[in-house]
Every structure is written in C-alpha cells, then in structure tokens.
Amino acid sequence: MSILRITLQILPATLEILHIKFQILQLTLQILHTSLFALSGNFYLTLFILALSGAFDNVSVVIRSTIVQLFTPDKMRGRVSSVSTMFISSSNEIGAFESGLAARLLGLVPSVIFGGGVALLAVGGAAVWLPKLRTLQLNAKEEKAEAH
Numbered sequence: 001m002s003i004l005r006i007t008l009q010i011l012p013a014t015l016e017i018l019h020i021k022f023q024i025l026q027l028t029l030q031i032l033h034t035s036l037f038a039l040s041g042n043f044y045l046t047l048f049i050l051a052l053s054g055a056f057d058n059v060s061v062v063i064r065s066t067i068v069q070l071f072t073p074d075k076m077r078g079r080v081s082s083v084s085t086m087f088i089s090s091s092n093e094i095g096a097f098e099s100g101l102a103a104r105l106l107g108l109v110p111s112v113i114f115g116g117g118v119a120l121l122a123v124g125g126a127a128v129w130l131p132k133l134r135t136l137q138l139n140a141k142e143e144k145a146e147a148h
Contacts, residue, residue, distance in 0.1 A: 024127050024134070026063070030056035031119045038112035067136070 033053040040046040072080045102111035127134055 024123060026056050026059050027123045028120065030060065031116045031123065034119075035113055035116035038109045038116075 030053055033049050033056065037046060037049045037053065040049060068080060068084055069077065099111065099115065102115060105111070106114060
C-alpha cells in the first residue's frame, strides 16, 4: 500500500480530532528540526531531518487550510483564500531575503539557530497570548451545524 493511499485513508479521521495544540506542537517540532539541520554534519542525518521538517510543514499547511475553509463565511471564502495565498507567497520571498541577509551578517549556522529561537518565541507567544487559538477545535463548527 502506498504512503499516499494510507494518508488519504487516515487523513479525514485525523482532521476530525485535530486541535490547535497539535499545530503548536507541530510548529515547535518543525523549528527544532530546522535547528538540528543547521548543526548536523552527517549527510544522511541531515537528509532525514529535512524529510521530517518537510513532513511537519505539510501537516501545518493542511491544518491552516482547513481552519481557513471551516471558519470563513461562505460568501467570503474565495476572497479570504486569495488574500491568504498572496500573504503566504509573499512571506516565502520575504523570508528568503531575511534568511540570506541574516546568514550574511551572522554566518550560516548562527543565523539558522537564531531564527529558530525567534520562531520558538513567536509560537510560544501565540500559545500564551491567543487563548482562542490555543483552544480552537476544528470539529466544533460541524457539531454546531448538526445541532441546528
């Protein structure tokens, strides 16, 4: 059985029980893997770390996309999705510029470690200062719709 087939079978059930706490954990693990990537000197370990980081990033994309689709009113969904896509696309370009500049100023490994630390602070800050986001449940909207 292919990985894609297995993923397609378990993804719907997984999305029903996902909570934002998992998103916070996932982001933290992705940041830690990126920092480990910077410190790794072994090619195979680096390749494995990059694969894990990519997997965590894909999970994050699915969760964010699901949140946008579930919590955006029907009349606004297209507009919100297009604005979201524009911000995500531009953030990749801005992030590439910022990473290059930081690597030039601090050096490659220190810039990745510093960036990971800043990202961990941002995730921790969001977890602390955005309680609605921390307690968000993706299946809550479905339960409300079924009650009416």
